[in-house]
Amino acid sequence: MAEIEIYNLCKNYGDVKALDNLCLSVEKNGFYGLIGPDGAGKTSLMRIITSLILPDSGEISVGGLDPVKDYKKLRLKLGYMPGKFSLYPDLSVEENLRFFAGVFGTTINENYHLIKSIYSQIEPFKNRRAGKLSGGMKQKLALCCALIHKPEILILDEPTTGVDAVSRREFWDMLNEIRSYGITILVSTPYMEEAVLCDTVSLLFKGKVVESGTPKEITSRYSSTIYSVKTDNIPLALKVLRNIPGLMSVNSFGQNIHLVFKDENHSEQEITNFLTANNILDAELSRIKAGIEDSFIDYILKENKN
Amino acid sequence: MRTVLIILRKEFRQIFRDRMMIPIIFIMPFVQTLVLVYAATLELKDTSITVVDLDRSDYSRNLISKFNASPFFKVNFQDYNYSNIEDDILKENTKSVIIIPDNFEKDIRNSIPVNLQMNINAIDGQSASLISIYVNQILAGFVKEKILHPTVLSQGQMPVSFNVKSRFLYNEELNFKHFMLPGILVILISMISIFLTALNLVKEKEKGTMEQINVTPIQKWQFLTGKMLPFMIIGIFELALGLTIGILMFDLPFEGSVLTLFVFALVYLFAGIGMGLLISDFASTQQQAMFTIFFFFLILILMSGIFTSVESMPDWAQTVNKINPLYYFMRILRSVILKGSTIADLIQEFLALVIMGVTIMSVAVWRYRKTN
Numbered sequence: 001m002a003e004i005e006i007y008n009l010c011k012n013y014g015d016v017k018a019l020d021n022l023c024l025s026v027e028k029n030g031f032y033g034l035i036g037p038d039g040a041g042k043t044s045l046m047r048i049i050t051s052l053i054l055p056d057s058g059e060i061s062v063g064g065l066d067p068v069k070d071y072k073k074l075r076l077k078l079g080y081m082p083g084k085f086s087l088y089p090d091l092s093v094e095e096n097l098r099f100f101a102g103v104f105g106t107t108i109n110e111n112y113h114l115i116k117s118i119y120s121q122i123e124p125f126k127n128r129r130a131g132k133l134s135g136g137m138k139q140k141l142a143l144c145c146a147l148i149h150k151p152e153i154l155i156l157d158e159p160t161t162g163v164d165a166v167s168r169r170e171f172w173d174m175l176n177e178i179r180s181y182g183i184t185i186l187v188s189t190p191y192m193e194e195a196v197l198c199d200t201v202s203l204l205f206k207g208k209v210v211e212s213g214t215p216k217e218i219t220s221r222y223s224s225t226i227y228s229v230k231t232d233n234i235p236l237a238l239k240v241l242r243n244i245p246g247l248m249s250v251n252s253f254g255q256n257i258h259l260v261f262k263d264e265n266h267s268e269q270e271i272t273n274f275l276t277a278n279n280i281l282d283a284e285l286s287r288i289k290a291g292i293e294d295s296f297i298d299y300i301l302k303e304n305k306n
Numbered sequence: 307m308r309t310v311l312i313i314l315r316k317e318f319r320q321i322f323r324d325r326m327m328i329p330i331i332f333i334m335p336f337v338q339t340l341v342l343v344y345a346a347t348l349e350l351k352d353t354s355i356t357v358v359d360l361d362r363s364d365y366s367r368n369l370i371s372k373f374n375a376s377p378f379f380k381v382n383f384q385d386y387n388y389s390n391i392e393d394d395i396l397k398e399n400t401k402s403v404i405i406i407p408d409n410f411e412k413d414i415r416n417s418i419p420v421n422l423q424m425n426i427n428a429i430d431g432q433s434a435s436l437i438s439i440y441v442n443q444i445l446a447g448f449v450k451e452k453i454l455h456p457t458v459l460s461q462g463q464m465p466v467s468f469n470v471k472s473r474f475l476y477n478e479e480l481n482f483k484h485f486m487l488p489g490i491l492v493i494l495i496s497m498i499s500i501f502l503t504a505l506n507l508v509k510e511k512e513k514g515t516m517e518q519i520n521v522t523p524i525q526k527w528q529f530l531t532g533k534m535l536p537f538m539i540i541g542i543f544e545l546a547l548g549l550t551i552g553i554l555m556f557d558l559p560f561e562g563s564v565l566t567l568f569v570f571a572l573v574y575l576f577a578g579i580g581m582g583l584l585i586s587d588f589a590s591t592q593q594q595a596m597f598t599i600f601f602f603f604l605i606l607i608l609m610s611g612i613f614t615s616v617e618s619m620p621d622w623a624q625t626v627n628k629i630n631p632l633y634y635f636m637r638i639l640r641s642v643i644l645k646g647s648t649i650a651d652l653i654q655e656f657l658a659l660v661i662m663g664v665t666i667m668s669v670a671v672w673r674y675r676k677t678n
Contacts (some may be wrong), residue, residue: 050521072523080521086514090323091316102312103522145518 089131313532
């Protein structure tokens with residue numbers, strides 16, 4: 001049986017459907033990523049899994065336990081890092097860690113091996129108040145506090161939001177290390193480039209899982225060919241390309257513009273000609289494989305059309 | 307139990323680390339007792355009054371000297387000119403103007419009724435009526451001496467007079483400070499228990515730390531015990547500190563037993579902390595909690611009889627006071643401190659506080675949700 005098993009889960013806030021018959025399954029020792037825009041239901045889902053809120057209907061099993069009935073036992077098995085920093089800002093780094101170890105009936109020494117590589121980075125500041133730490137250090141401390149009781153499952157709600165790019169990269173390396181201890185990880189993120197680091201990814205949209213699989217599977221399901229256009233004048237190119245015949249979607253991704261057509265009857269030559277005719281002469285064109293973000297935008301576009 | 311101790315340690319650490327807490331705990335009792343007791347006093351002392359003496363006789367001078375001799379008044383003596391009376395009162399140069407008429411002495415000697423005029427600034431109604439009472443007392447003394455005195459009476463007339471001597475029990479000198487101090491202590495302890503408990507609990511919600519607590523195995527009773535016990539301890543400490551200040555600085559008599567007082571205080575703190583918890587159930591920010599408490603606290607404290615006698619309040623107010631913990635604690639503190647009452651003497655108040663405490667706390671704990 002999977003470590004986290006969710007079937008037809010629903011949660012409403014008044015008329016708003018936060019979760020709409022959501023189904024999901026996370027393997028033991030899996031590294032599972034949830035991506036989706038704000039309001040897709042990621043946080044609601046995580047709060048139900050961690051027994052913080054109750055679902056309206058549906059079946060859910062976490063580590064073989066029901067978060068509604070067996071929440072007391074479940075809390076010992078779970079580590080949770082909420083999206084908002086929620087440690088005590090007026091306690092020091094060490095006091096926070098000792099407090100959370102204490103309420104789980106353990107000590108820092110007992111599970112030190114688990115957090116050693118992370119904690120050693122913030123240990124020089126162990127007497128500093130948690131509220132005075134930088135964003136990256138706060139996040140490391142929060143991770144330590146979520147791990148100190150040796151959980152079997154670690155749930156992280158947008159752990160890298162508001163953290164600089166270098167710290168983000170480091171953080172994902174840490175998650176990989178944590179996973180090597182046999183811990184199951186469920187993480188949500190709004191950053192597409194992070195999601196591909198997971199071994200399974202689900203796209204969440206309007207309270208539903210709309211795509212699920214390995215990052216490779218998801219992108220391969222994405223049928224259309226994508227043309228990437230590299231140019232110095234992105235705004236103009238975007239404006240021009242919106243009028244190219246047979247267009248499905250055009251979006252900018254950093255330095256590039258991704259172009260998708262409704263059918264396969266288009267060629268690179270056709271695009272180059274079109275751009276040249278519209279005075280964009282420096283465009284470099286290439287065919288690329290779809291990324292997760294392309295799949296996601298594709299889905300949302302289809303959804304909006306229906 | 308271990309979990310409760312861990313939470314307690316965390317709470318005390320946070321409380322003493324809070325920049326505002328040390329002043330609140332250690333300075334507030336001094337400020338409240340030393341400043342409020344004087345500020346809230348109703349005593350008249352050296353109130354400036356003006357006497358316009360139109361008679362300028364032995365009798366009138368004698369009366370004026372009686373005013374001057376009283377500790378309540380200081381006479382700004384003025385003769386003939388009484389055109390400025392209104393002006394003087396308006397400008398607050400004097401609180402009251404008393405006019406002794408022409409032929410004051412002559413009329414008294416001839417047993418003709420005499421009229422004195424008294425103008426009092428009644429912006430502050432309470433002190434106006436006190437001034438009036440004290441002036442009348444002095445006049446009564448004067449009348450007794452000059453008019454009812456045998457030498458003034460014609461032969462055959464017998465003075466009929468009652469000599470009433472009052473003794474003020476439990477506060478012999480009618481020392482207003484001894485009346486106010488227990489009241490100030492009630493404010494102090496109520497603020498500690500209601501405000502601090504509510505703000506502390508709401509802070510966890512507001513800062514989001516509740517979210518992290520909720521995924522730990524900490525149980526509701528452990529969390530609440532760890533949250534409320536510190537304020538119980540601080541409340542008792544504040545009472546001891548406030549009482550010490552009262553005894554040392556105001557010669558507050560302490561007739562009752564310390565143990566009785568602290569048993570009552572514990573029961574009251576239980577109810578007060580329950581109120582704090584109840585408000586924190588409904589408030590999601592510290593600001594909301596603050597305003598809600600302020601609203602209720604002002605009503606409860608004014609109705610508790612801190613300044614005015616509860617017996618002279620309208621019936622509905624007296625009924626409301628039956629469920630006002632501050633009212634009971636006000637009575638208890640005054641009775642125990644000034645009168646030496648025991649729990650047996652105050653069994654009604656004791657039971658009322660116990661019932662209210664248990665009820666408020668039960669509802670508050672029942673309503674309390676760690677999650678939103």
